[in-house]
Amino acid sequence: MTPSDSKNSSGTSADNLKAGVFSSNEDLEKVARRLRRHIVTMIGRAGSGHPGGSLSAVEITMMLFWKILRHKPSDPQWQDRDRFILSKGHAAPLLYSVLAECGYFPVSELTTLRQIDSRLQGHTDRTIIPGVEMSAGSLGQGLSFAIGVALAGRLNAQDYRVYALLGDGECDEGQTWEATMAAAHFKLDNLTAIVDNNGLQLSGRNSDIMSLEPLNDKFAAFGWHVFDVDGHNLTQLLNALEKAKKVREQPAVIIAHTVKGKGVSFMENNADFHGKAPDAEQLEIALKELA
Numbered sequence: 001m002t003p004s005d006s007k008n009s010s011g012t013s014a015d016n017l018k019a020g021v022f023s024s025n026e027d028l029e030k031v032a033r034r035l036r037r038h039i040v041t042m043i044g045r046a047g048s049g050h051p052g053g054s055l056s057a058v059e060i061t062m063m064l065f066w067k068i069l070r071h072k073p074s075d076p077q078w079q080d081r082d083r084f085i086l087s088k089g090h091a092a093p094l095l096y097s098v099l100a101e102c103g104y105f106p107v108s109e110l111t112t113l114r115q116i117d118s119r120l121q122g123h124t125d126r127t128i129i130p131g132v133e134m135s136a137g138s139l140g141q142g143l144s145f146a147i148g149v150a151l152a153g154r155l156n157a158q159d160y161r162v163y164a165l166l167g168d169g170e171c172d173e174g175q176t177w178e179a180t181m182a183a184a185h186f187k188l189d190n191l192t193a194i195v196d197n198n199g200l201q202l203s204g205r206n207s208d209i210m211s212l213e214p215l216n217d218k219f220a221a222f223g224w225h226v227f228d229v230d231g232h233n234l235t236q237l238l239n240a241l242e243k244a245k246k247v248r249e250q251p252a253v254i255i256a257h258t259v260k261g262k263g264v265s266f267m268e269n270n271a272d273f274h275g276k277a278p279d280a281e282q283l284e285i286a287l288k289e290l291a
Contacts, residue, residue, distance in 0.1 A: 028066065028234055031101070032058050036263045037290045038097035038110055044283035046114040049122065052273045053167055054094035056198040056231070056258040063237045064163055064194075065098050068245075073103040076130040082160050083133050083149050087142020088167035088196065089123040090275065095132065096120050104131040140173025142166060143193060147183050150191040161245065164193045169201030172210045177222070183251040184223030192244045193224075193253040196231065198260040200271045216255055224253045231256030263290055 035058050043049035061084075065071065069082040086095050093113060100107045105119075112118035119128045123137040134145050146164035153160050170176060183191055197215065199206055206212055216226050225247045227240040237256065244252035260274070261267025264286040267278075278286055 028062065031066070032062055033263070033290050035062060035094070035097045035101065037287060038100070038107075039093045040264060040278060040283060040286045040290070042093055042096070042110045042113040042120075043277045044280070044286075045111055047277050048114055048275075049093055049277055050090040050275045051093070051264070051267055051278070052200065052260040052270070052275075053088055053196065053198065054091045055262045055264065055267065056260050057088075057091055057094055057165060057196045057256075058262065059232050059234060059237060060165060060194055060196060060256055060258075061094055061098050063234060063241060065102055067238055068241045069163070070160070071102075071131075073099075073131070076104060080158065080160055083146070083162045085134050085142050085146040085149065085162065085164040086124055086132075086136055087134075087146075087164055088139065088170060089134075089136020089142075091165075091167075091196075092120070092122060092124045092136070095124060096129075099129070099131040102131070105129075139167065139170035140175045142170075143176055143179040143183070146191060146193070147179055147186070147188060150183075150188045151186065153190055154188075160190070162191045164191070166193055166195050167201070168195055168197045168199065168206055168212060168215075169209075171195065171212055171215070172201075172206075180219065180222045180224065187249045188251045189248050191251045192241070193251065195253065195255050196258055197255050198231075198258040200260040200269065200274065202271070202274050204271050219253045219255075224251050227252065227254045229254060229256055231258035232262060265289060 036055055039054045040051060043051050064084060071081045072078040096110060100110055113120045114122055124132045126132045126135045142164050146162050150162040216228055220226050229236040229240045240254045259268050261270055267273040
C-alpha cells in the first residue's frame with residue numbers, strides 16, 4: 001500500500017493533505033496519548049526499543065508535524081517541504097508513530113517494528129521509509145547533517161526551514177558543539193534545533209555523567225537565539241516555534257524541558273527504560289495509564 005492509499009487513524013486521506021502546514025482539527029492532547037500508545041505497544045510487541053526518549057519528545061514532534069512543518073505526506077520528496085532531522089535516532093518509534101498518523105504509511109505497519117524485512121528498524125533509514133530525512137544511529141551527527149541541509153537550501157534559493165531534534169545526552173558529543181559553532185558562523189536563520197532536555201541518558205543522570213549546564217548560556221555564547229520552554233506545554237512549544245521562524249541572522253534553539261518516559265508512571269525519570277521494552281504486564285499497565 002502506498003502513502004496515497006493509506007489513511008491515518010483519524011480517517012484523513014493522505015491525498016487530502018495539501019502542500020503547506022499539515023493541520024488537524026483533532027484535540028492534540030488526544031493525539032499525544034495515541035502516539036504514546038503506539039510507542040509502548042510497538043516496543044512491547046518487538047521486545048526491544050527505546051521508550052524513554054521517545055515518550056519524552058511526543059509533544060515536540062507532534063507540534064512540529066501538526067502545526068509548524070510544511071510537508072506533504074502524499075509526496076514525501078516534495079522539494080519545498082520543511083525538513084525534520086531526528087538526531088536522536090533511537091527515538092525512531094516516535095517518528096514512525098507520527099509519520100503513520102500523518103499518512104506517510106499505514107498505521108498498521110507500526111506493529112512490524114524491528115522485525116526481519118520490516119522498513120521500521122531500531123534506527124531510521126531514509127532510503128526506505130517515506131518522511132525520514134536522515135539515516136540515524138550514531139549520536140551527535142544530526143545537527144551537522146541539518147546544517148548541510150540548511151546550507152543547501154540557501155545555495156539553491158529555497159525557503160524551506162530545517163528542524164533538528166537533539167537529545168540532551170548527545171550534547172556530550174564534541175561534534176555537536178562544532179556544529180553549533182558552524183551554524184552561528186554561517187548565520188543559518190533557516191535552522192532551528194530543539195533539545196529534548198529530559199535530564200537522563202543511557203546509564204544515568206546527565207548531571208552525574210557529563211553536566212550540560214548552563215546549557216542556555218552555552219548556546220547563547222556560541223551565537224544562537226535561545227528559547228526555554230516546558231517541552232510538554234503545547235502553548236509554550238507553539239509560541240517558541242513560531243518565534244524561532246522570525247529570528248534573523250542567527251540560528252535558533254529551543255531548550256525543551258521534558259520528562260523521560262512521560263505518560264507512563266514506572267518509566268518516568270527512570271533511566272532503566274532508556275532502552276528497555278516493557279514486558280506484557282508492564283505494557284498492560286502502560287496502556288491503561290494512557291487510555
